Amino acid sequence: MGSDPQYAKYPNLSLAHHIFVLRTPALAASHPISQNHLTESITKERQAPLYRYLYNPTDGILAGKQPWNEDFYNDLVSKNEEEKEGYEKDMQEAEEKAGETEVTECMGKIAEFYARVCDKDKALAAYEALYKKTPTLGAKIDIVLAIIRMTMFFDDKLATTKHIDRAKQLIESGGDWDRRNRLKAYQGLHLLSIRSFNLAAPLLLDSLSTFTSTEICSYETLVLYAVLAGTISLKRVDFKRRVIDSAEVLAVLGSRRDENFTPSAQPTPKPTITTKTVVLPGGSIQQLPTNPDDLWGGFTSLETLVNSLYTCDYKRFFVALAEVEEKFLKRDRILCEHKQWYVREMRRRAYAQLLESYRVVGLESMANAFGVSVDWLDRDLSRFIPSKGLNCTIDKVNGVIETTRPDNKNKQYQDVVKQGDALLTKLQRYGQAVRLRGSERV
Numbered sequence: 001m002g003s004d005p006q007y008a009k010y011p012n013l014s015l016a017h018h019i020f021v022l023r024t025p026a027l028a029a030s031h032p033i034s035q036n037h038l039t040e041s042i043t044k045e046r047q048a049p050l051y052r053y054l055y056n057p058t059d060g061i062l063a064g065k066q067p068w069n070e071d072f073y074n075d076l077v078s079k080n081e082e083e084k085e086g087y088e089k090d091m092q093e094a095e096e097k098a099g100e101t102e103v104t105e106c107m108g109k110i111a112e113f114y115a116r117v118c119d120k121d122k123a124l125a126a127y128e129a130l131y132k133k134t135p136t137l138g139a140k141i142d143i144v145l146a147i148i149r150m151t152m153f154f155d156d157k158l159a160t161t162k163h164i165d166r167a168k169q170l171i172e173s174g175g176d177w178d179r180r181n182r183l184k185a186y187q188g189l190h191l192l193s194i195r196s197f198n199l200a201a202p203l204l205l206d207s208l209s210t211f212t213s214t215e216i217c218s219y220e221t222l223v224l225y226a227v228l229a230g231t232i233s234l235k236r237v238d239f240k241r242r243v244i245d246s247a248e249v250l251a252v253l254g255s256r257r258d259e260n261f262t263p264s265a266q267p268t269p270k271p272t273i274t275t276k277t278v279v280l281p282g283g284s285i286q287q288l289p290t291n292p293d294d295l296w297g298g299f300t301s302l303e304t305l306v307n308s309l310y311t312c313d314y315k316r317f318f319v320a321l322a323e324v325e326e327k328f329l330k331r332d333r334i335l336c337e338h339k340q341w342y343v344r345e346m347r348r349r350a351y352a353q354l355l356e357s358y359r360v361v362g363l364e365s366m367a368n369a370f371g372v373s374v375d376w377l378d379r380d381l382s383r384f385i386p387s388k389g390l391n392c393t394i395d396k397v398n399g400v401i402e403t404t405r406p407d408n409k410n411k412q413y414q415d416v417v418k419q420g421d422a423l424l425t426k427l428q429r430y431g432q433a434v435r436l437r438g439s440e441r442v
Contacts, residue, residue, distance in 0.1 A: 010115035048076035208248035
């Protein structure tokens, strides 16, 4: 076991979710909740850089969502300066009277201060200075993880990729198991954000039994990500073992305890939503949910999606897929930009699963299985067939779909010939280059 993680408190990634909500017009119903959370955090934590980043009339990403208050901003800035001067004074005293350990502690407080107020550039610079000063490997890994959270907060995917690779190198050089497992969750979330669901699924599913990275998301959210990634990317046998029968998944999607359970036959209890009275900017008073996740109404639709795909209940699968898009995909900061792709790929996966069992299937029969019209199914299948997303052809005259089995042996032969031609071309170029260099020496 390694030492307890350091520098894990800031930045608060839940604020990034609320910023996403306010930037999404389709989530207007949740705007008051997110606005209230941001206002409370900016006031309590004295986050002047975040306030400017969000609401500055000139370049704020949420300019116009809330009136800019210059006096309020100046007050936050003065409090930040006062707090920063206190940390710098402590560090100066530590450099004069104490040792390297005390100096490092003061540098860590300064870096966390900038991370808390969401000053990206100064936080990253402070963490890098702290990294150079830190002697232990475990603390160095914690610092890089803090840098990754800063880049995640500001949705800097290139920088996140860079620092995840950096953390992996440190882990491989002797990192402990706890930090290794924490990095899996970080990497899984990042891979989701860049649409690498097939790479994210094993990392997220592995993280379920050892999850401690509550600084990036809740355990329930991690289960949601793992199930969605596994459902779209795992083969049927692995899907059954790692998602359907997973003890960690069952603990969250708790009604799937009986193999004969049919969600549609069970009454769906209405979720209990706890509320609180808050004063919103402008003075209005509203009753808002204590937890914005309460608006999701539980994981029933996700559970139905998983079950119906595995049991080939495609009509219920299509309904659940629409509900998952509405309740989860469009409301999540990481998944939202991929929701159309995800829904399209899930439809393709369901089509491929049905067609795999038949050589010929009637268009009307397949349309009835999915609960859609023949014309709609015809148009939707036509989106996948030209790109080889589905190995089939549509015979509209006879009203059937004929599957075309891929010839794996022939494909392997063609790949060998193609790769062999490429290798021969490289060898010829290499030989020419060698002869040229030889003639130059003569």
